[in-house]
Amino acid sequence: xxxxxxxxxxxxxxxxxxxxxxxxxxxxxxxxxxxxxxxxxxxxxxxxxxxxxxxxxxxxxxxxxxxxxxxxxxxxxxxxxxxxxxxxxxxxxxxxxxxxxxxxxxxxxxxxxxxxxxxxxxxxxxxxxxxxxxxxxxxxxxxxxxxxxxxxxxxxxxxxxxxxxxxxxxxxxxxxxxxxxxxxxxxxxxxxxxxxxxxxxxxxxxxxxxxxxxxxxxxxxxxxxxxxxxxxxxxxxxxxxxxxxxxxxxxxxxxxxxxxxxxxxxxxxxxxxxxxxxxxxxxxxxxxxxxxxxxxxxxxxxxxxxxxxxxxxxxxxxxxxxxxxxxxxxxxxxxxxxxxxxxxxxxxxxxxxxxxxxxxxxxxxxxxxxxxxxxxxxxxxxxxxxxxxxxxxxxxxxxxxxxxxxxxxxxxxxxxxxxxxxxxxxxxxxxxxxxxxxxxxxxxxxxxxxxxxxxxxxxxxxxxxxxxxxxxxxxxxxxxxxxxxxxxxxxxxxxxxxxxxxxxxxxxxxxxxxxxxxxxxxxxxxxxxxxxxxxxxxxxxxxxxxxxxxxxxxxxxxxxxxxxxxxxxxxxxxxxxxxxxxxxxxxxxxxxxxxxxxxxxxxxxxxxxxxxxxxxxxxxxxxxxxxxxxxxxxxxxxxxxxxxxxxxxxxxxxxxxxxxxxxxxxxxxxxxxxxxxxxxxxxxxxxxxxxxxxxxxxxxxxxxxxxxxxxxxxxxxxxxxxxxxxxxxxxxxxxxxxxxxxxxxxxxxxxxxxxxxxxxxxxxxxxxxxxxx
Amino acid sequence: xxxxxxxxxxxxxxxxxxxxxxxxxxxxxxxxxxxxxxxxxxxxxxxxxxxxxxxxxxxxxxxxxxxxxxxxxxxxxxxxxxxxxxxxxxxxxxxxxxxxxxxxxxxxxxxxxxxxxxxxxxxxxxxxxxxxxxxxxxxxxxxxxxxxxxxxxxxxx
Numbered sequence: 001x002x003x004x005x006x007x008x009x010x011x012x013x014x015x016x017x018x019x020x021x022x023x024x025x026x027x028x029x030x031x032x033x034x035x036x037x038x039x040x041x042x043x044x045x046x047x048x049x050x051x052x053x054x055x056x057x058x059x060x061x062x063x064x065x066x067x068x069x070x071x072x073x074x075x076x077x078x079x080x081x082x083x084x085x086x087x088x089x090x091x092x093x094x095x096x097x098x099x100x101x102x103x104x105x106x107x108x109x110x111x112x113x114x115x116x117x118x119x120x121x122x123x124x125x126x127x128x129x130x131x132x133x134x135x136x137x138x139x140x141x142x143x144x145x146x147x148x149x150x151x152x153x154x155x156x157x158x159x160x161x162x163x164x165x166x167x168x169x170x171x172x173x174x175x176x177x178x179x180x181x182x183x184x185x186x187x188x189x190x191x192x193x194x195x196x197x198x199x200x201x202x203x204x205x206x207x208x209x210x211x212x213x214x215x216x217x218x219x220x221x222x223x224x225x226x227x228x229x230x231x232x233x234x235x236x237x238x239x240x241x242x243x244x245x246x247x248x249x250x251x252x253x254x255x256x257x258x259x260x261x262x263x264x265x266x267x268x269x270x271x272x273x274x275x276x277x278x279x280x281x282x283x284x285x286x287x288x289x290x291x292x293x294x295x296x297x298x299x300x301x302x303x304x305x306x307x308x309x310x311x312x313x314x315x316x317x318x319x320x321x322x323x324x325x326x327x328x329x330x331x332x333x334x335x336x337x338x339x340x341x342x343x344x345x346x347x348x349x350x351x352x353x354x355x356x357x358x359x360x361x362x363x364x365x366x367x368x369x370x371x372x373x374x375x376x377x378x379x380x381x382x383x384x385x386x387x388x389x390x391x392x393x394x395x396x397x398x399x400x401x402x403x404x405x406x407x408x409x410x411x412x413x414x415x416x417x418x419x420x421x422x423x424x425x426x427x428x429x430x431x432x433x434x435x436x437x438x439x440x441x442x443x444x445x446x447x448x449x450x451x452x453x454x455x456x457x458x459x460x461x462x463x464x465x466x467x468x469x470x471x472x473x474x475x476x477x478x479x480x481x482x483x484x485x486x487x488x489x490x491x492x493x494x495x496x497x498x499x500x501x502x503x504x505x506x507x508x509x510x511x512x513x514x515x516x517x518x519x520x521x522x523x524x525x526x527x528x529x530x531x532x533x534x535x536x537x538x539x540x541x542x543x544x545x546x547x548x549x550x551x552x553x554x555x556x557x558x559x560x561x562x563x564x565x566x567x568x569x570x571x572x573x574x575x576x577x578x579x580x581x582x583x584x585x586x587x588x589x590x591x592x593x594x595x596x597x598x599x600x601x602x603x604x605x606x607x608x609x610x611x612x613x614x615x616x617x618x619x620x621x622x623x624x625x626x627x628x629x630x631x632x633x634x635x636x637x638x639x640x641x642x643x644x645x646x647x648x649x650x651x652x653x654x655x656x657x658x659x660x661x662x663x664x665x666x667x668x669x670x671x672x673x674x675x676x677x678x679x680x681x682x683x684x685x686x687x688x689x690x691x692x693x694x695x696x697x698x699x700x701x702x703x704x705x706x707x708x709x710x711x712x713x714x715x716x717x718x719x720x721x722x723x724x725x726x727x728x729x730x731x732x733x734x735x736x737x738x739x740x741x742x743x744x745x746x747x748x749x750x751x752x753x754x755x756x757x758x759x760x761x762x763x764x765x766x767x768x769x770x771x772x773x
Numbered sequence: 774x775x776x777x778x779x780x781x782x783x784x785x786x787x788x789x790x791x792x793x794x795x796x797x798x799x800x801x802x803x804x805x806x807x808x809x810x811x812x813x814x815x816x817x818x819x820x821x822x823x824x825x826x827x828x829x830x831x832x833x834x835x836x837x838x839x840x841x842x843x844x845x846x847x848x849x850x851x852x853x854x855x856x857x858x859x860x861x862x863x864x865x866x867x868x869x870x871x872x873x874x875x876x877x878x879x880x881x882x883x884x885x886x887x888x889x890x891x892x893x894x895x896x897x898x899x900x901x902x903x904x905x906x907x908x909x910x911x912x913x914x915x916x917x918x919x920x921x922x923x924x925x926x927x928x929x930x
Contacts, residue, residue, distance in 0.1 A: 029807020
C-alpha cells in the first residue's frame with residue numbers, strides 16, 4: 001500500500017476513540033431507520049402466512065378481501081407470472097410469495113395492500129386458502145433419507161461467486177462442502193489419544209431489535225426505489241433487478257440506519273415481496289414485519305457435529321475429522337456459504353496435519369436459515385474447542401498449555417488452500433489467560449476456561465469507494481457499507497480525516513444508497529474496516545494525487561518536490577491547503593474533485609481469506625449445584641485487530657459479540673414441536689438481559705498492525721461470539737465434572753447432568769472427591 | 774375521540790381511535806419516531822416513554838390512558854436550547870449504543886430511575902434497567918453511561 005509508514009501514536013484521528021458520528025442523532029431520537037420511512041401516498045402491506053409446514057395450495061380465494069373498504073389490492077402467487085419470482089444470491093430457490101406450495105409453517109402465501117395497516121391486517125381474515133397437506137420433512141435425518149423432497153427441482157445459481165460446487169437439490173441437500181488434507185485414517189489409526197463425540201448447536205434467532213422492514217416504490221417510469229433494513233443493499237439490488245427484469249440503474253436501494261443485524265439482515269429478505277406489492281398496487285407500499293414475523297423469516301442454521309480429534313503422545317494434534325449436518329430450512333439463503341465457512345472454521349487456528357470435514361446443509365420444511373454472526377463459526381467452535389479441552393484432560397495437560405503447543409504461529413498454514421495465518425494467536429490466548437489470573441487458585445465450584453477460533457473472514461474482496469474533496473476543505477465519503485451499529489460511518493470518516501489531514505468533523509458519510517455510492521459486495525464477515533476502510537484510504541490517496549498535480553502546476557514546481565503536510569502540501573516556504581488548491585485551480589468556489597478506489601481480488605488481496613479473524617475469550621464461572629445455574633462471573637475478550645481505528649468501538653464490538661455468545665451458551669434456542677416453531681416471540685425466547693452482565697468484564701485489544709486493511713487494521717466483531725459457548729462448556733466441566741455437548745447450557749440441562757453424575761458416582765461407591773487440578 | 778395531554782412539555786390534542794396504542798399515535802400522527810417498536814409484548818423496553826415521569830411500554834398502553842397526563846419521549850429530553858440531557862451526553866461519552874434502536878427507551882428508563890434516585894448504585898441501575906434489552910453492546914457501556922449521569926451534578930429537567 002502506498003500510504004506513508006507511520007508509527008502508532010503518530011495518528012491524529014485513527015486509533016483514537018472519537019465520539020460516534022451518528023451519536024447525536026441516536027441519543028435524540030432523530031436518527032431515521034427504515035421503519036421510520038413514510039412516503040407520500042403510501043399503502044401498507046400485511047402477510048397471510050401458512051399454518052402448515054408442507055402443503056399444496058389447492059385454492060386461494062381473495063375476493064372478499066379485495067372488496068373490503070380500504071383494500072387496494074391483494075397479491076398472491078398467481079400474480080407472479082409476469083415476474084421472475086424466485087430469488088436468492090446463492091440459489092434461486094425462494095419465491096417471493098408461495099407459488100402453488102408452501103414449504104414452512106409461516107411462509108407468506110398472500111399479501112393484502114391497504115390504505116392503512118389495520119385494514120390490511122383485518123382483510124387477511126377474508127382470504128380463504130385450501131391446503132392439501134404433504135408429508136413434512138422436519139429434521140436432517142428425514143431429509144437425508146430422501147423419501148420426501150422439500151424442493152422438486154434443481155435451481156440455477158445466483159449471481160454470486162463461489163458456489164460452483166453446488167451439487168443440486170437432489171435428496172434435499174442444499175450444499176455439500178468437503179475439506180480434506182493429509183490422511184486422517186492413517187493418523188487416527190496410529191494416534192496415541194483420540195476423543196470423539198457428537199455435539200449439537202441449536203437454531204438461534206439473532207433478534208435484531210428492528211424487525212425486517214422495507215418500503216418500495218415501483219413508479220410509473222419503471223424506476224424501483226426500495227428503502228430497507230438490509231445489510232447488503234447491492235446484493236438486494238441484484239435480486240430485485242433479476243425479479244423485475246430491470247437494469248441496475250433502475251433499481252435503487254437505500255438503507256437508512258439499521259436497528260441491528262448480526263448477519264440476520266444479510267442478503268435479500270422481504271424486499272422483492274414489498275416491491276411486488278408496489279408493482280401490483282401502483283403506489284408506494286410499506287411492509288413492516290413484527291418481531292414474531294421476523295422469527296419466521298430467518299434463523300441460524302443449527303449444527304449436529306460428529307467430530308473426533310487425535311493427538312500424539314507428545315500432545316501434538318495429528319488429526320481431526322468431522323461430519324457437520326446443518327438444518328438449513330426451506331430455502332438456501334446464505335446457508336451454502338455458512339456450510340462452507342463452518343467446514344473451514346472447525347479446524348481452528350491450529351496446525352493439524354490431517355483433516356477431513358464433510359459438511360451438508362440440508363433442506364427441511366422449517367424457517368429458512370442463513371447468516372448469523374460468525375457465519376458458521378459459532379456452530380463449529382463449540383464442538384472444536386470443547387474437544388480441545390477433552391483432549392487436554394486425556395493428556396493430563398493444562399488446556400491453555402495444550403493450545404499453546406498446537407497453535408499455528410504467524411505465517412504458518414492452518415489450511416493449505418488459504419492465506420497463512422496473519423496473527424500470533426498464542427499471544428491472544430496468553431492475554432486472555434493472564435487477564436483471568438489463570439495460575440491463581442480457585443474456590444471450589446468455580447472454574448476458568450480460555451478458548452479461541454480462527455475465521456476465514458472478509459468475504460470476497462470487491463469494494464469500491466469514492467471520496468469527494470470540496471473547495472472549502474470539507475470531505476464526503478461515498479460508501480456502500482451500511483451503518484448497522486458497528487460504527488462504519490464513524491470509522492470510515494476517521495480514516496478519511498486521517499488521510500486527508502482534516503478534522504474529523506469535516507468529513508461526512510454519504511450513503512447507503514445504491515444510486516449514489518459505488519458497489520460494495522456486502523457489510524458482514526467483519527470486512528468493512530479492512531476492505532471499505534482500505535478503499536476509502538486509497539480513494540483519499542487518489543484525490544491527494546490529483547491535488548498534488550494541481551498544486552505543482554500552481555506553484556510551478558515538479559510534483560515530486562511537494563511535501564504532504566496535514567491538510568495540504570508544502571514546497572519550501574510555499575504552502576497550500578486542499579481547499580486553496582481547488583479554488584485556485586478552478587478559479588471558482590464550490591468545486592470538488594473525486595478520488596476513487598476499486599478494490600478487487602488482486603495484489604495482496606488475492607489470497608483468501610482477506611484476513612483471519614481471531615476469536616479469543618476467557619471466562620470464570622461458578623455453578624449452583626442446587627439449581628444447575630451457571631453464573632458468568634468474569635469475562636475477557638481479546639480483539640486481535642491489527643489496529644483499532646476506534647478502540648472504544650472495537651471493544652464494544654467484542655463485548656457485544658461475547659454477550660451474544662453468552663446467550664447462545666446459556667439461554668438461546670429456537671424450539672420446534674412438529675411443524676410449529678414453539679417459542680417465536682420475545683416472551684418465550686430468552687436473550688441476555690442487563691442482569692446477566694458479568695460482574696467483571698475486561699476487553700483487551702491486540703494491535704500488531706498485521707492486517708491488509710488501512711494502517712494494518714483487520715476486522716473484528718464476530719470473533720468473540722465463537723469461543724464463548726465452548727468456554728462456558730469447558731468451565732462447567734472443570735467446575736462440576738460434567739461434560740455437556742449440547743447448547744444451551746440451561747439450568748435444567750446442567751442440573752440433570754449433575755444428578756446423573758451423582759447417581760453414577762453412588763452406583764460406583766465412594767470415590768476420592770477431588771478431580772483434576 | 775380527542776386526546777388532550779401534555780407532550781414533551783407542550784399541550785397536545787390529537788384525534789385518536791379508542792383501540793390505538795400510545796406508540797402508534799406518537800409515531801404516527803405525532804411523528805415522534807424516536808419511540809421504537811420491537812417486541813410489542815413489554816419485554817424489550819424499546820418503546821419506553823415516560824407517563825407522568827414513570828416509564829411505560831408505549832406499545833401496550835392505550836393512547837387513551839394518556840389523557841390529561843404528561844408524556845415525555847426522547848425528542849423532549851434535550852432542553853429548549855438543544856443542550857443534551859446529561860444522560861444523552863453520558864450515552865454519547867460512553868459509546869452506550871451501537872445500532873441505537875434501544876437507545877431512546879434506555880435513556881428514558883434511566884431518566885425515570887435517576888429522577889427518583891439521583892445517586893443510584895450499580896445494583897439499582899441493573900435491577901431497574903432489566904426491562905430494557907440491548908442486543909449490541911453487552912450492557913456494560915450503558916451501565917457506565919448511567920453511572921456517569923448518576924454521579925454528575927443534577928439540575929437538568
